[in-house]
Amino acid sequence: MKNKNFYVSDAQSENEYDAIVVGSGISGGWAAKELTEKGLKTLVLERGRDVKHGEDYKTEHMPPWEAEFRGRGDRKLFEEEYPRQLRSDVINEYNYHFFVNDKKHPYQTDEEDPFLWVRGYQVGGRSLTWGRQVYRWSDLDFEANAKEGIAVDWPIRYEDIAPWYDYVEEFIGVSGQEEGLDHLPDGNFLPPMDLNCVEQDVKEKIENNFEYRYLTIGRCAVLTEPHKGRGACHYCGPCSRGCSVGAYFSSQSSTLPAARNTGNLTLRPNSIVDSIIYDKETNRAKGVRVIDRLTKETKEYHAKVIFLNASALGSTQIMLNSTSDAFPNGIANSSGVMGHYLMDHHFRVGASGTFEGYEDRYYKGNRPNGIYIPRFRNINEETKHDEFIRGYGFQGRASRASWGRGTSMDGFGKEFKEKLRDPGPWNFGMTAFGEILPYEDNHVTLSEETDEWGLPQLEIHASINENEEKMREDMAETAAEMLEAAGGKNVSPYFGEYLVGEGIHEMGTARMGRDPETSVLNAHNQTHDVPNLFVTDGACMTSAACQNPSLTYMALTARAVDYAVDELNKGNI
Ligand SMILES: Cc1cc2nc3c(=O)[nH]c(=O)nc-3n(C[C@H](O)[C@H](O)[C@H](O)COP(=O)(O)OP(=O)(O)OC[C@H]3O[C@@H](n4cnc5c(N)ncnc54)[C@H](O)[C@@H]3O)c2cc1C
Ligand code: SF4
Secondary structure, eight states: OOOSSTTSOSSOBTTEEEEEEEOOSHHHHHHHHHHHHTTOOEEEEOSSBOOOTTTTOTTTTOOGGGSTTTTSOOHHHHHHHOHHHHHTTOOOTTTGGGSOOTTTSOOEEOSSSOOOOOOOOBTTGGGGTOOOBOOOOOHHHHTHHHHHTOSOOOSOOHHHHHHHHHHHHHHHOEEOOOOOOTTSOOOOEEOOOOOOHHHHHHHHHHHHHSTTOOOEEOOBSBOSSOBTTBOOOOOOOOGGGOOTTOOBOOIIIIIHHHHHHTTOEEEESSEEEEEEEEETTTTEEEEEEEEETTTOOEEEEEEEEEEEOSOHHHHHHHHHTOOOSSOTTSTTOTTSOTTOOOBOEEOOEEEEEEEOSOTTOOOOSOOSOOEEEOOOSSSSGGGOOSSOSSOEEEEEEEEEOOGGGGGGSOOOHHHHHHHHHSOOOEEEEEEEEEEOOOOTTSEEEEEEEEOTTSOEEEEEEOOOOHHHHHHHHHHHHHHHHHHHHTTOEEEEEEEOOOOTTTTSOOBOSSOBOSOTTTOSBOTTSBBSSOTTEEEOSGGGOSOOOSSOSHHHHHHHHHHHHHHHHHHHHTTOO
């Protein structure tokens, strides 16, 4: 019989479970769903507060005139307490409660070259605020390290993960257009969102002028038709405040309800996992130590299998902090590579231009999605670039300037206001997301400094190198050349400063690999050293590719749970 309380499964002793999942964000939600659906009594430990679907999206439909700072937020508060989230350009008055207060959650980094760590500490993690872009990886990505002699080889190939991409896409609902590209495999798509008139024309001109360059509508985890009890998107726009119809994928709209419906889920918010308890006799992770966020009391929870999904750096922080005689440098770190090979996607380079001749055309609503130009550098012999390896893709959109353009226009009075009632010129902007290579020097360690709960802070060092710098020059050039070829006017490339982490795709630090001496995780995201400990968030990544990574975390998570439960049933773990 299911427990009446959605969040607490029945038949559980207070501290003993079949499985523990640390973190309830994109990957943790998936681990919870898969483990509970396979019948395991599962405890999800989440360091942040609870956020209930719908009920806790307090600003979802708040108009600017009801917001104290008209939506911009309290700049003084942001500068003093949220400086890193502010610098990453993701917070505003309506959504900042879904991002961490930097002052309360400090970490150490270089003053000159700071790492920007963008986090969401609450039930649902960053699934509430993510951009929802989802792209498959291909063997171009999984084979790259081996072919180029970089870092270590991925222990999996596309055929290993492809069925799991199918499985995840089918559940979350991904709208997109099939393009038949080998290096950006098609998925199980719901109907695509429409390109607007300028995007459609730019697409045709790019594809006619450049070989191997294509423009497609973004593939995104937003529903274009009702799906599994969730409503279709109605193009209202402000997704990062939460979506009570569940039109975009979040832990709240999708995976946690599925886990809850099994009756096997216990979700404990406000539970900061400090470390993993290791049992030397059995060589197993016995459980976790938890600090209550509010009372600071400590507790232990035990389980047969543990999944770490505290986000790439959160999971690594927990492992580094789990020391014992057997693992003086952190649990499952016999290789010594834990903490190293931190990656992200570099961006803030692109171009924009205006497009004339479409003044009588418009579009409907606020489409929560843009366009995508898949990678076209180094995808085969013909597209090899002399100065860098790997590649980048572009994201962007065409839109008409709204009344807000008045803030940078001369004028006043009735006539001025009337002018702003009409939509402004068409503009097309695009930004590249580029691959960062896995460098040993880009790493995290535990600092001597602790936080309010006595946990050692992370110390993060990361920068980009020559390969990325050369790629950035090319990004600006190709963005501008495509917009010019498409008939854009006043085309201007832009070249912004990029800090590692700003891509909000931080990954690596507990990489997968074939060899226990040079990697932390095997082909099933199981630590080489401790068989019942799995890590399936971004920490596992062996290289970064240039596609947004969360779909891959979800597919790897579902695949790893399938393996773990099978091993558990066979008595191997
Ligand atoms: C504005 C924005 C746009 C983005 N756009 C995209 C996109 O378009 N496509 C894409 O693929 N990705 C995107 N991302 C990145 C994406 O959100 C992350 O890749 C994804 O959320 C990672 O999933 P996760 O489960 O590893 O971590 P999270 O979703 O961050 O969840 C981790 C959870 O673990 C909890 N936790 C951390 N430490 C502990 C601890 N010690 N004890 C207990 N709990 C802990 C956290 O509170 C959190 O709830 C975007 C992110 C942001 C912020
Ligand atoms: S635009 Fe669509 S996905 Fe975003 S909040 Fe509105 S309905 Fe939800």
